[in-house]
Amino acid sequence: MSKKITLFLIISCLSILFIGCAQSADDNTANAASPENNTEVESQQTADESSENNASNALEDTPTVIRLEGSDTGLPNPFKHLTRGPGMSKMQILYDSLLEIDADGYIPWLAESYHIDETGKIFTFKLVENAKWHDGTPLTAEDVLFTFEYYKTHTPVVDNLNIDGTYIVESVVQSDTWTIDIHVSQVDNTNLSRLGGVRILPKHIWETVDDPIAYDAPDATIGSGPYYMTHYDPVKGEYRYEAFDAYWGPAPAVDAIEWLPVSDSILAFENSEISLVNVSADLLTRYEGDDAFVVRKLPSFHAYRLMMNMTDVPALEAVNVRQAMAYGIDREALVAKIARGAAEVSSMGYVPKTSKWYNPEIEAYAFDAAHAKSLLDGQTYHFRLLTGNTPSEVKLAELIKLDLEQIGITVAIESVESKTRDEAIKTGDYELLLVNSGGMGGDPDYLRSIYGNASANTAALSASTLKGYQNETVAELAIEQAHTLDENQRMTLIHEMQSLIATDVPMIMLYTNQDNFVYRASEYDGWYARFDHSKLDHNKLSYVVPTP
C-alpha cells in the first residue's frame, strides 16, 4: 500500500513538471503562429466578399494580430457594453458613427460631408455610399433615421442625445438614400459632436427588438466598423475581432485584435503576450532610452481635485478660506512626490492646459503659504477630509493635511473605498473630499454641467455634486457659450468663465495624471491619440491604416 502511495506521489510530481515544461514550449510556438492556427471562431457573421477597398492589400505588409489586456467588459453593442472605457471602446470599433475623432477634432466618417444651416438647427449629413453592415446589408440613411428614433425610447449606455432630460433631436428627415436632415430643438455648440458621435444601428436587426438591454442574439454585435467580432468569452474575458474586408473606409491595419486575460500587465508585456501597456512613472526608466520600445506620454484628462462642501460647512462658504487652501497646498510637491513627476498641476479654471480653450491669464495659485495665512487672517479651522483607500489617495491626503496644518487648518482624514466616496459626493456627506475624476476631454461645454446650472451629462461631476456653489454670472456665461456660434466670441466667454471659476475656487484642482504608454514599434506602431482621450487602445483610428 505504502509503495503505491509513494509511486502515486512521484507520478503526480513528474506529471506536473512534464505538463509545465511541455506546455511552455507549445505556448512559444502558438505565439509565433498565425491567428487562424490557434484560435477558434464562433463566427456570427461573414464578411462580404467585396473588393471595393484595398484592405487586403494593406494587410499584406502589416502585423497580423494586436493583443491587448482583456477582461469581460460586456457584449460590445451600444446597449450592453460595460460603463468602463474598455467596454465603450470595444463597442466603438464595431459600430461606426457619422463623425470620428482624430488628434485635432471631428472628422467625416460614415458621413462623407455635413452641413449646418444658418439657424444652427438643421444638420444635413451625406453618407458614404459603399458602407455595409457586417452581414453584407448596405448601410443607408434609413438606418441613420431609425437609429435616432430608436435611441429616443431606448437609451444607450453612452447617452449624448439628452440635455437636461430633453431629447435634442426634434425630427429626422431622409432626403434620399444617402442623405439625412436632423432637426434639433435648440442651438447648442455641442450638437454636432453629439449627433456625430452617435453609433449607427442596423435597422434590419434592431427594429424588432423591444428590450435591447436583454437582447443578446448572435446578430447583436453586427455593426459597420472596420472589424467584426468572431469570439467573445465573458467568463475568461476574451474577445477576438477580425478585419472586415468589405469595410468602406480606411483599411483595417491588422488581421485581428485579441483581448485576453492577464494577471499583471507589465509581466504580460515583458513576455510579449500583449502589444501595449500603460506603465507607472516609476517604470519609465526601464523603457526610456531603449530603442526596442516607444514611450508615449499623454495627459489623462482626469484630475485629482479637492471638493469642498459649501452648503453644510459655513467656513467653506467664504471665498478667502477656499483661496487660502488653494495657495496653501503645494501642488508641485504633490506632483513630484505622489505622481513621481509624471503629472501636471491643474488649472484652477478646470479646462486642461493642453486644451485650445485654456485661459493662461487666470490666477495660477502657485504655492504661497504666507499669502494663504494672510488670507485666513489668523483664523484657524478644522475639517474632515474624505478620501479613497488607494495608496495614492491616502498619501495625497496626508500631504494635503501637512500643508494645510502649516496655514492653520487641521484636517482629520477618513479613508473609504471608492463607491462609498462616490456616494458621499452625491449625498453631500463630507466636508472636504478628495477624488480623481474625468470629464475633462473634448468640448469645454463640461463647464456648463459642472459650474453652471445644467444637470449632469457627460461630465463626471456636476453642478448638483458641487455642493453650495452658485455664481449667476458663471451660469449665464455657461448658457451663452453653448448657444454662441461665433467661435472667437465663444472663446472669450469660456476664458471669462475660467477666470471667474479660478477666483471663486469652488473646488481645488490638484493635478492631472499622465498616461505612459509603451509598445514595441517593431510589432505595431499605428497607435494614435485623440485630442480628447489619452488611451491609445481605446481609439478606433489606432486600428486602421491612416489616410493621407
Next chain:
Amino acid sequence: MWQKIVGTLIVVLVLNFFLPRIMPGDPFNFISVEEGSVTVTLTEDQIAHYHAYYGMDKPMLEQFTTYISRTLRGDLGISIYYNRPVSEMIGERLIWTLLLVISALGISSLFGSALGLISAYHARESSILDDLLLRMMTILSEIPDFIIGLALLIYFGAHLKWFPLAGATTAFAVYDSAFDAFRDYVHHAALPCLTLSLSSIGDFYLLSRQSAVSVLTEPYILTARAKGLRKRRLIFHHVLANAISPILARIFMKMGGMLSGAVLVEVVFAYPGIGKLMREAVSMRDYVLIQGIFFYVAVLILIFNTAADMIFKKMKQRGFHEKL
C-alpha cells in the same frame, strides 16, 4: 438537522438581500476613476431609467418579496452590471473555482497529513526533521495566500516561464483531443492550485501531527512497537487510521475557508472563478450578483458542513475513534 439547515438558509436569504443594500454606494454611480482607467458617467436620467429597469425604484419590502419568490423558483435574476443571468454566470465560473479548491484541498490534505504523521513519529525523539517541518509549516501557514501566489507567479511564470501568467486555458485555444484540453487545464491551474495548497498545507500538517502525537501515546501503539512492527506500517496503518477523523472533518470544514481564499488567488492569476466575480460584484455594488454568489457559496458550505457532520457520525458509529 434539516430544521437547522432550513433555518440557516432563511437567515442566509435575509442577510443576502439586506447586507449589500446597507453598503453605501449605487451600482450606477460612477464618479471617480482609478489611475490609468476610464469610466463612462451616466446621466441622472439614465440612472433613474436603470433603477426602474432593475426594479430598484420599488419599496424595499416589495423588492425583498420579489427576491424571495424568485429565489425559491430558482431564478437568481439578471446581473445589474453585466446584464446577464446570474445563475448562468455563477455556473460558468463555479466549475473553475471548484476545480481549484478541490484539487488544492486534495493536495494539501494529502501532503499535510502525511508530513504531520511523519513529524509526529519523530517528535518523541526530538529530531531535527520534526523541528524543521514544524517551523516550516508554521511559517507557511502564516503567509497570506496572495503573497505565495505572487512569488510563484513571478518565479515560475515570469522568470522560468514554466507556467502561464494568467487565465484558466490558453486564450482562443482549440484542442485536438481531450488529453490536450486536460493538459492545458492542469497547466493553467498548477500555480493557483499550488498557491492554495501551500497556504493550507500547514493547517493539515499541524492537525495531523497533533492527532498523531496523541495517538502515539496510546497503549496499543506501544504494543505494536513491542511487536516490532515496521515504522511505515505503524504510521500509515495504525496511527493514521486512528487520527484520520479530525482530518476528514477538517477537509470539509476547510472548504468554506478555501472558497474565500480563492478570491485573492483568482485575482492574482486572473483565473475566471467565482471569487474574482465576487470581488467585481462587491466593488460595483451589483446587488443581484452579490446575492446570487453569496447564496451559492452559503449553500455549498452548508452541504460540506453537513457532509462533515454525517461522516463524523458514521465514523463514530463504526468506532473509528473512541474519543469522538
